[in-house]
Amino acid sequence: MGHDSVETPNLSFVRGGEPGHGTPYARYARLSELHSLQNPRSKVPAELSFIVTTQVMELLFGLLRHEWTLAQQALREDDLPQALAALRRGTHAQDVLVESWGLLATMTPQEFNAFRSVFGEASGFQSSAFLHLEFLLGNKNAALLRMYDEVPETRAELTEALRSASLYDDALALLARRGLAVPHEPSDQRHRTDPAVEAAWRRVYTDPELASLQPLAEALLDVAERVTRWRQRHLAAVRRAMGAKPGSGGSSGLSWLRKAAEQDVFPELWSVRDEM
Template sequence: MGHDTVETPNLSFGRDGEPGRGTPYARYVRLEELHSLQHPRSEVPAELSFIVTTQVMELLFDLLRHEWTLAQRALREDDLPAALAALRRGTHVQDVLVESWDLLATMTPQEFNAFRPVFGEASGFQSSAFLHLEFLLGNKNAALLRMYDEAPGTHAELTAALRSPGLYDDALALLARRGLALPVGPAEPSEQRYRAEPAVEAAWQRVYTEPGFADLKALAEALLDVAERVTRWRRRHLAAVKRSMGAKPGSGGSSGLAWLRRSAEQDVFPELWTVRDEL
């Protein structure tokens, strides 16, 4: 043989540290557990696609939160290269999230209605991971925490996110440290939905037009990449729901299509959009 090889048992380690059977790959990604989590409640073929797509989205929500949290940490440490790298990785996650709607987009109303009754009042609107992302984007609403009154751990986690600076707050705090006049900082995080401020738009206009702010301009464009993909996600969600269920009320009690349409019309990081009117 051209290379010496050593045969080793196909062993890896389980949760208790004891060796277990199976490939290292299977153990590393918890393959058996992962593939045991899909439990359709009907015989409708489309339900499995619905479950898998939803679970993939939830995993991607967690990954996106990881990247945005790293970006926040880097911004607080004035480490713009690290912040930009995390935001860039996050945009790739967002792209996959947007495209994931393709797995559900062609579901007909008959297919969806055939299994919709089996999940009762369950709704993606109840996703705590998605709500955490919304809070990080500045779309805060304390009333939504009532959904988690019977899940104290989740309630506490989301309450902390509600009361903490969002991603945009940390970006604006960096601008303030660089000498750009701003009305608020991370010491005063709001528990309400972010509202546009003329002073913030003026600060971004200086970033775009004055010399010496090239790195902050790169941050502005990275944040706008995030914001644009949020809008793409919302519009794709709206189109998928409109196609599969029309204007029926959402299973979780929301107004369904009307709520999604309002959401799709709301820009995040609004001054990064309106400042373009002045450039």
């Protein structure tokens, strides 16, 4: 096919895509709208970095949800290659998330305190996108839904995620379909270490007939390790900028973050290594 036959993309479906309104790139990425969303409430230079970091993380939360949902769908269809591809794409997004904390690495307590009052009780702890990811990981807590009592659409969406299978549930369901004795019923409770699940993963690593499932175990462990790295960087960033003061949203701040950083994701994939 010759170069002259390439059709001009139709970007009219993009908001702001009317003729003469910026370049095709600006219309496609909605750059004018994007760059209008950073509105510091103080004159402290560090506040812009704080806002941009927060917004970047929220965008990456949405991308991760997209990839993990695709991975779930593929697992339910017994399409292991597609599930692994989605998880692999997600780990790259997780790497960027972890490194995003570097944007705040030089913020001093004086700089943070200079604008902290302008966002009042706002806290990343209130992020519905982040909570959705926690539920997808199996870290479920129904009590957290109370934050969204006045946002019924968000609460309904999170309630569905709470009651639905997590990414780990779908991985365990695939193991069960491959003949492993493993519980995999979805629950609205946080996943806790189960000896039967640990035994199933041990067989995946030691039984040659189940070796094809090892890439799934390792891909999930890649996800889990990056979640821990993100939590550790969060803990370090908060400790550096505000110490042990209570969080703006009413959480216990540093102690809550430390507890979260110590909590393993997909715990059997870690504990099984003790006996291998």
